[in-house]
Amino acid sequence: MKNHLPTISTIDEVIATLDQIILESKQNNNPLGYFAALYRKVTIKVKEGVEEKDPKKQVFQDNERMEHLDVIFASRYISAYYGYQNNLPITESWVVAFEMARGFWPIVLQNLLIGMNAHINLDLGIAAAEVMKGKDLQDLEHDFNAINKILSSLVEEVEEDLSKIWPTLKKLLKWTRKVDDFLIDFSMAAARKGAWDFAEQLSLLNEEGLEKAIVAKDVKVAKIAKLITNPGLIASFIFKVIRLGEKGTVEQKITDLED
Numbered sequence: 001m002k003n004h005l006p007t008i009s010t011i012d013e014v015i016a017t018l019d020q021i022i023l024e025s026k027q028n029n030n031p032l033g034y035f036a037a038l039y040r041k042v043t044i045k046v047k048e049g050v051e052e053k054d055p056k057k058q059v060f061q062d063n064e065r066m067e068h069l070d071v072i073f074a075s076r077y078i079s080a081y082y083g084y085q086n087n088l089p090i091t092e093s094w095v096v097a098f099e100m101a102r103g104f105w106p107i108v109l110q111n112l113l114i115g116m117n118a119h120i121n122l123d124l125g126i127a128a129a130e131v132m133k134g135k136d137l138q139d140l141e142h143d144f145n146a147i148n149k150i151l152s153s154l155v156e157e158v159e160e161d162l163s164k165i166w167p168t169l170k171k172l173l174k175w176t177r178k179v180d181d182f183l184i185d186f187s188m189a190a191a192r193k194g195a196w197d198f199a200e201q202l203s204l205l206n207e208e209g210l211e212k213a214i215v216a217k218d219v220k221v222a223k224i225a226k227l228i229t230n231p232g233l234i235a236s237f238i239f240k241v242i243r244l245g246e247k248g249t250v251e252q253k254i255t256d257l258e259d
Contacts, residue, residue: 005082011047011067014074015040021081022254029250031101032081034108035115037257039077045150046070059150060143065131069143073127077119091218093118096225106229107243108253114228120151120191121221125198126214137203141196148192 006017018040025033049059050067060066080094097114100106106114132140198217202210230236246253 005079008071008075008078011043011050011070014043014071014078015047017078018043018074021078022258026251026254031106031108031111031250032098033250033254034101034111034257035097035119036081037254038112038115039074039119040258042151043070043074046147049146049150059146062143065140066143066147069127069131069140069147072130073119073123076123076127077115080118091118091122092222093122093218093225096222096229100225100229105240105243107239107246108257109242110228110239114225116191117221117225117228120195121198121224122214122217124192124195125202125217128195128199129202129210132199132203137199140199144196144199151192 006013006020008014008017018036021036022033022040024030025036046066047070050063050070052058052063077094080090081098082088083090084094084098097111097118100114101111128140128144129137202213205213231239248256
C-alpha cells in the first residue's frame with residue numbers, strides 16, 4: 001500500500017494525520033493539501049471548543065460526544081484520502097474531488113469547494129447519524145449548530161487566505177453575476193442545512209435502508225461536484241484567468257491556507 005491508514009480515536013490524532021497529509025502534499029506539490037489545510041483549521045477550532053472548561057464559555061453541551069463526532073466525521077475524509085492513494089473503493093463524491101486535484105486548471109477555490117461538497121453534503125450527515133445511533137438525534141442539534149458557527153467563522157478567514165494567493169480574486173468574482181450565483185449555490189450554509197436534513201433521514205432507517213440512502217446521496221453529491229468542475233463557459237473562463245494569476249507554488253499556497 002502506498003500509505004497506511006492510521007488508527008484515529010481522538011481529535012489530536014485527527015490533527016496529527018492532517019499534518020501528515022499536508023506534509024505529503026507539500027513535498028509532492030499536491031493540491032489535495034489545500035483542503036487538508038482548511039480542514040485542519042476547522043479541527044483545531046473544534047478542539048478548542050471541546051477543551052473549554054469554563055461553563056460560561058462552553059461551546060458544546062457534550063464535549064465527549066463532540067470529540068466522538070469530530071473523529072467519525074474526520075475519519076470519513078481521511079479514509080477516502082488513503083483509500084484513493086491505494087486504489088481502494090471510496091465514495092464517488094470524493095473520487096471527483098481527488099481527481100480534480102490532478103489537473104492544472106482548477107483554482108484553489110474550486111479545490112476547497114469540491115472538498116467541502118463531499119465532506120459536508122455527504123459525510124457530515126452520516127457522521128451525525130452514526131454518533132447518535134440508537135439515540136434521539138435531536139439531542140445533537142445544539143452541538144451540530146455550534147459546529148456550523150465554527151465553520152461560518154472561518155469563511156472570512158478563508159477569503160483573506162485566497163486573496164493572498166490571488167489579490168484581485170474577490171473583485172473579479174463580483175464582475176459576473178453568474179459566477180457570484182455559482183458561489184452562492186455552493187454556500188456552506190446551504191450545505192450544512194442539507195447535512196442535518198440528511199442526518200434526520202438516516203436516523204429513521206435500518207441498516208439496509210441506511211446503506212441505500214448513502215449510495216443515493218453520494219450520486220447526488222457527485223453530480224454537484226461535477227458542476228464545480230464544469231461551472232459553465234463564463235465561470236470557466238474567469239477561473240482560467242484566476243488560475244494564471246495565482247501566486248506561488250502548490251506548497252506556498254498550502255502554507256498560505258495554513259497561516
